[in-house]
Amino acid sequence: QKEVEQDPGPLSVPEGAIVSLNCTYSNSAFQYFMWYRQYSRKGPELLMYTYSSGNKEDGRFTAQVDKSSKYISLFIRDSQPSDSATYLCAMVNSGYSTLTFGKGTMLLVSP
Amino acid sequence: DTGVSQDPRHKITKRGQNVTFRCDPISEHNRLYWYRQTLGQGPEFLTYFQNEAQLEKSRLLSDRFSAERPKGSFSTLEIQRTEQGDSAMYLCASSFGQGGYNEQFFGPGTRLTVL
Numbered sequence: 001q002k003e004v005e006q007d008p009g010p011l012s013v014p015e016g017a018i019v020s021l022n023c024t025y026s027n028s029a030f031q032y033f034m035w036y037r038q039y040s041r042k043g044p045e046l047l048m049y050t051y052s053s054g055n056k057e058d059g060r061f062t063a064q065v066d067k068s069s070k071y072i073s074l075f076i077r078d079s080q081p082s083d084s085a086t087y088l089c090a091m092v093n094s095g096y097s098t099l100t101f102g103k104g105t106m107l108l109v110s111p
Numbered sequence: 112d113t114g115v116s117q118d119p120r121h122k123i124t125k126r127g128q129n130v131t132f133r134c135d136p137i138s139e140h141n142r143l144y145w146y147r148q149t150l151g152q153g154p155e156f157l158t159y160f161q162n163e164a165q166l167e168k169s170r171l172l173s174d175r176f177s178a179e180r181p182k183g184s185f186s187t188l189e190i191q192r193t194e195q196g197d198s199a200m201y202l203c204a205s206s207f208g209q210g211g212y213n214e215q216f217f218g219p220g221t222r223l224t225v226l
Binding site: 006008049088094095096099 | 115142144146151152153154155156159167202204206208210211212213214215216217218219220222
């Protein structure tokens with residue numbers, strides 16, 4: 001079992017839909033949780049990060065962390081075709097700096 | 112452009128050849144990371160530097176791989192005697208900080224193809 005599990009998709013939605021992306025993990029020592037967006041053949045770009053449990057909102061994006069269930073989510077409201085990309089979750093232990101990534105979920109938003 | 116830069120962007124080589132990649136981090140970032148990403152997978156950590164010191168290496172980093180950051184600025188990643196399994200995107204990231212997590216900014220990557 002990998003430390004971080006993420007459904008690779010693809011996930012296809014129409015423009016304007018609410019998108020839900022999620023990851024599960026097994027290492028209870030993870031304290032920081034990140035979501036990266038990666039366009040084809042580009043480097044990952046950090047969307048947002050959360051420390052420990054809770055919610056964080058930034059524009060159309062909301063990140064949720066449930067440490068009791070070892071489950072994190074990213075919600076995208078009013079999805080746009082420009083949101084079409086691969087979304088990677090990543091995590092790190094407190095006191096460490098190296099990231100453990102999920103394999104990424106490919107999102108396709110059709111106009 | 113003040114982001115992380117990597118050179119070359121693409122490299123095609125024959126099996127058994129040596130290759131070297133370069134990463135220039137964001138100015139004044141003291142930490143520099145190398146990750147490898149294969150098709151359909153997330154990035155996997157290879158190694159990281161704080162200033163010029165290499166602080167951690169993954170088990171993925173076989174003895175054919177070596178990384179340096181001689182003056183605490185740019186870094187190079189060399190792969191000797193390349194194998195087809197080395198074909199991947201090699202990503203560099205940098206951050207600023209001392210302990211624990213600091214936001215990592217990624218470069219565009221170097222895509223390696225080993226024939």
